[in-house]
Amino acid sequence: MSLPRINASLLLLAVLASLTGCGRPETRIERGVREQILHIANGSEPQELDPHLVTGVTEHHLIMSMLEGLVIEDPKDLHPIPGVAERWDISSDGKVYTFYLRKNAKWSNGEPVTARDFYETYKRMLTPSLASEYAYMLHAVQNAEAFNTGKLKDFSEVGFKVLDDFTFQITLANPTSYFLSLMNHTSWFPVPVSVIAKHGPVYERGNQWTRVGNNVANGPFMLKEWRVGYKIVVQKNPHYWDAANVRLNEIHFYAIESTDAEDRSFRAGQLHIGYTVPLSKIDVYKERHPDLIHINPYLGTYFYRINVTKPPLNNKTVRRALVMAIDRETIVEKITRGGQLPAYNMTPPGTAGYTARAQLRTDFEAARKLLAEAGFPGGKGLPPIEILYNTQESHRVIAEAIQQMWKKELGVDARIVNQEWKVYMDSQRTLNYQVCRAGWIGDYVDPNNFLDMWTTGNGNNDTGWSNAEYDRLIRAAGAETDTAKRHELFQQAEAILLDECPMIPIYFYTRVRLMQPSVKGFYPTILDNHSYKFIYLEPLDKPFSRIQL
Amino acid sequence: MLRFIANRLLQTIPVLFLVATLTFFLVRLAPGGPFSAEKKVPAEILKNLEAHFGLDKPLYVQYAEYLGNLCKGDLGPSFKYSNWSVNELIAMSFPVSLELGCYAISIAMLIGITAGLIASLRANTITDHAPMSLAMLGICVPTFVMGPLLILIFGLTLGWFNASGWDSARDRVLPALTLGGYYAAYVARLTRGGMLEIMSQDFIRTARAKGADDRRVLLKHALKGGLLPVVAFLGPAIAGLVSGSFVIETVFQIPGLGRYFITSVFNRDYTLVVGTVLFYFALVVLLNLIVDILQVWLNPKLRFE
Numbered sequence: 001m002s003l004p005r006i007n008a009s010l011l012l013l014a015v016l017a018s019l020t021g022c023g024r025p026e027t028r029i030e031r032g033v034r035e036q037i038l039h040i041a042n043g044s045e046p047q048e049l050d051p052h053l054v055t056g057v058t059e060h061h062l063i064m065s066m067l068e069g070l071v072i073e074d075p076k077d078l079h080p081i082p083g084v085a086e087r088w089d090i091s092s093d094g095k096v097y098t099f100y101l102r103k104n105a106k107w108s109n110g111e112p113v114t115a116r117d118f119y120e121t122y123k124r125m126l127t128p129s130l131a132s133e134y135a136y137m138l139h140a141v142q143n144a145e146a147f148n149t150g151k152l153k154d155f156s157e158v159g160f161k162v163l164d165d166f167t168f169q170i171t172l173a174n175p176t177s178y179f180l181s182l183m184n185h186t187s188w189f190p191v192p193v194s195v196i197a198k199h200g201p202v203y204e205r206g207n208q209w210t211r212v213g214n215n216v217a218n219g220p221f222m223l224k225e226w227r228v229g230y231k232i233v234v235q236k237n238p239h240y241w242d243a244a245n246v247r248l249n250e251i252h253f254y255a256i257e258s259t260d261a262e263d264r265s266f267r268a269g270q271l272h273i274g275y276t277v278p279l280s281k282i283d284v285y286k287e288r289h290p291d292l293i294h295i296n297p298y299l300g301t302y303f304y305r306i307n308v309t310k311p312p313l314n315n316k317t318v319r320r321a322l323v324m325a326i327d328r329e330t331i332v333e334k335i336t337r338g339g340q341l342p343a344y345n346m347t348p349p350g351t352a353g354y355t356a357r358a359q360l361r362t363d364f365e366a367a368r369k370l371l372a373e374a375g376f377p378g379g380k381g382l383p384p385i386e387i388l389y390n391t392q393e394s395h396r397v398i399a400e401a402i403q404q405m406w407k408k409e410l411g412v413d414a415r416i417v418n419q420e421w422k423v424y425m426d427s428q429r430t431l432n433y434q435v436c437r438a439g440w441i442g443d444y445v446d447p448n449n450f451l452d453m454w455t456t457g458n459g460n461n462d463t464g465w466s467n468a469e470y471d472r473l474i475r476a477a478g479a480e481t482d483t484a485k486r487h488e489l490f491q492q493a494e495a496i497l498l499d500e501c502p503m504i505p506i507y508f509y510t511r512v513r514l515m516q517p518s519v520k521g522f523y524p525t526i527l528d529n530h531s532y533k534f535i536y537l538e539p540l541d542k543p544f545s546r547i548q549l
Numbered sequence: 550m551l552r553f554i555a556n557r558l559l560q561t562i563p564v565l566f567l568v569a570t571l572t573f574f575l576v577r578l579a580p581g582g583p584f585s586a587e588k589k590v591p592a593e594i595l596k597n598l599e600a601h602f603g604l605d606k607p608l609y610v611q612y613a614e615y616l617g618n619l620c621k622g623d624l625g626p627s628f629k630y631s632n633w634s635v636n637e638l639i640a641m642s643f644p645v646s647l648e649l650g651c652y653a654i655s656i657a658m659l660i661g662i663t664a665g666l667i668a669s670l671r672a673n674t675i676t677d678h679a680p681m682s683l684a685m686l687g688i689c690v691p692t693f694v695m696g697p698l699l700i701l702i703f704g705l706t707l708g709w710f711n712a713s714g715w716d717s718a719r720d721r722v723l724p725a726l727t728l729g730g731y732y733a734a735y736v737a738r739l740t741r742g743g744m745l746e747i748m749s750q751d752f753i754r755t756a757r758a759k760g761a762d763d764r765r766v767l768l769k770h771a772l773k774g775g776l777l778p779v780v781a782f783l784g785p786a787i788a789g790l791v792s793g794s795f796v797i798e799t800v801f802q803i804p805g806l807g808r809y810f811i812t813s814v815f816n817r818d819y820t821l822v823v824g825t826v827l828f829y830f831a832l833v834v835l836l837n838l839i840v841d842i843l844q845v846w847l848n849p850k851l852r853f854e
Contacts, residue, residue: 150593265802427580459589548705
């Protein structure tokens with residue numbers, strides 16, 4: 001064999017070897033560990049990266065890597081810890097918050113973060129022409145709602161005040177005990193208004209300041225790359241005040257909409273952290289890879305709304321019968337299988353220390369009696385009830401289970417109807433339904449977030465239900481500063497809600513995700529928020545091997 | 550020829566106008582709007598939001614404004630991805646779909662035409678039945694089965710390729726094979742059919758009588774005519790291929806154009822719906838024109854028409 005031939009053969013061998021696994025190529029996550037680059041699945045493509053224009057959870061996760069508010073959340077239990085503000089005072093009446101900003105907080109362009117930045121940020125957020133969909137998150141502030149809805153023209157009358165470059169004061173309309181928790185929502189993060197002004201009108205949509213090259217951040221990371229429909233890369237921000245303690249160099253957020261595609265990527269070693277797990281694989285992971293699957297409580301309730309404006313569901317007794325004839329244990333054990341808790345009330349247990357006393361129960365016998373009492377013994381004479389859900393397999397199976405339970409236990413016929421997402425939402429808004437699937441994920445950790453939606457005329461009530469005493473209790477809770485008294489008011493309100501049953505709680509959500517053991521500092525939290533500054537990657541003893549199921 | 554092309558392009562203008570009009574109104578007729586969300590937006594904010602996108606104006610004014618912008622080549626801002634215009638979204642995603650489409654077409658032609666030719670030359674023997682059965686299988690197995698299957702074998706078991714993504718040259722292989730393989734099956738069957746028909750024509754018999762050998766008969770006389778059905782098929786097929794495939798893009802996580810055809814409708818992203826439909830329409834027109842020109846070149850009979 002001549003020399004060039006030997007060389008060619010060796011080359012061929014090397015290529016084959018690299019292809020078949022001898023000298024296996026490094027996977028993306030192994031390289032990530034080496035270079036401190038986190039690869040994480042993040043649901044769908046974000047709408048925007050402007051905190052004033054986004055509404056979704058996907059966007060929230062991205063933005064919280066790049067922007068930092070006055071307070072941030074503790075990575076383990078989410079209690080407020082210093083962010084841009086190194087400390088704060090709260091007035092004795094619970095209405096005035098004074099924040100003392102740290103002097104070394106900087107934007108990624110090197111400019112200092114000042115009280116003026118926060119003032120200008122909130123002015124932009126509340127300006128009607130921007131039409132920020134989440135501006136109501138700021139309505140707890142004095143006159144904020146009036147300015148936001150155009151009734152007040154002068155922003156200086158809104159409860160934001162710059163005391164000096166590094167002291168910022170917020171005056172609330174009512175004492176709001178969960179205010180600091182509220183401030184961790186995306187809508188409270190600062191934006192660099194002077195930078196925004198360079199890229200178009202500040203108070204209108206269509207500004208391009210969030211794009212790569214234009215974007216300026218004050219958080220632990222800053223925008224490096226944005227491949228629409230694929231991924232967003234953020235890199236460590238050298239100007240961040242706590243940069244010395246940020247251990248990751250980059251985070252790659254992938255927009256993967258298909259849960260199956262995401263699962264395959266995870267198994268091939270392309271993701272450190274997944275977003276969700278295909279329903280059919282939860283049990284397999286639990287059995288074969290318990291170290292990779294993480295199931296944790298998530299602040300949200302899966303429930304059905306009942307349209308109380310039309311017969312026969314305007315009859316409370318009928319509603320109560322239907323609510324009692326659902327076996328929630330079976331639903332979470334046999335259908336959802338993701339460790340969800342059966343829900344017998346609206347507010348997830350332990351929300352900011354509140355667990356509802358009043359509880360619904362499953363009691364088929366009592367349900368049958370109630371139905372007979374309402375004039376429909378054995379379901380006779382009751383017209384079929386329609387259950388509406390948005391087209392999705394997981395909602396369909398739950399609806400079918402409930403349909404069967406009602407038929408078997410009460411003799412009630414139910415029809416299930418699915419509609420495409422936007423059509424379904426339209427039907428819900430216009431009360432064009434009888435019973436309708438819904439879900440509610442908390443924006444902040446407080447029972448108010450789950451209970452004030454049921455007040456009369458609330459935009460998210462969508463059941464036509466109204467109760468004066470309930471409204472009064474929720475209003476009173478809003479003005480109460482004492483936590484114990486406030487919780488007692490919520491207890492009474494929730495008892496009314498559960499007695500009247502304009503909705504059927506079904507289960508409390510969990511977050512089910514896959515995560516490589518090399519990820520450290522990523523703790524389960526009830527809002528599924530994770531401060532990225534605390535996360536890092538640690539090499540494992542054994543090399544990664546592709547996950548076989 | 551130039552007159553033919555100019556004529557065809559002129560004819561498309563009224564059709565383009567019709568397509569724009571139909572899509573514009575149809576998507577607005579669908580229940581639910583771009584801003585209906587699970588958590589309700591306050592009425593005042595919704596009003597401002599609609600004003601920003603011009604939805605507060607009467608429909609005919611919106612339509613006139615849309616057409617005006619369209620004439621300038623401006624497809625408007627996306628309702629859902631508010632940072633980007635529809636032009637930008639298409640400009641970013643189309644190159645990806647085009648690249649993948651080109652690989653897929655190359656694979657489809659290479660495998661399809663070769664298999665079809667071999668099969669037609671040895672009609673009704675094992676060398677015909679084997680590739681044709683395989684082609685039938687290729688047509689029957691949808692891409693959403695073939696894609697995950699290839700990933701399972703070559704990505705997760707053998708570890709030769711990534712399970713998804715669009716970063717390195719390697720990431721192109723599996724999606725191109727999945728998409729190309731599917732079309733290769735059609736091309737193979739069309740090639741076989743076309744070739745068998747042409748090989749039974751008189752002029753082929755004449756060529757043989759004159760002493761032309763097999764190779765000459767095939768390449769010089771038969772191939773051009775035999776491929777006519779393939780060419781006719783390729784016009785719309787290429788338009789479909791290069792404008793992206795929702796399934797392939799979802800299975801392999803590819804940032805192409807295909808997904809927008811589906812998601813824009815679900816999001817009621819009015820401008821993106823109309824934009825993608827118009828873009829696709831323009832592609833189909835262009836490719837059909839190219840196919841017509843090719844067919845004239847391939848088929849002398851058409852030149853007289």
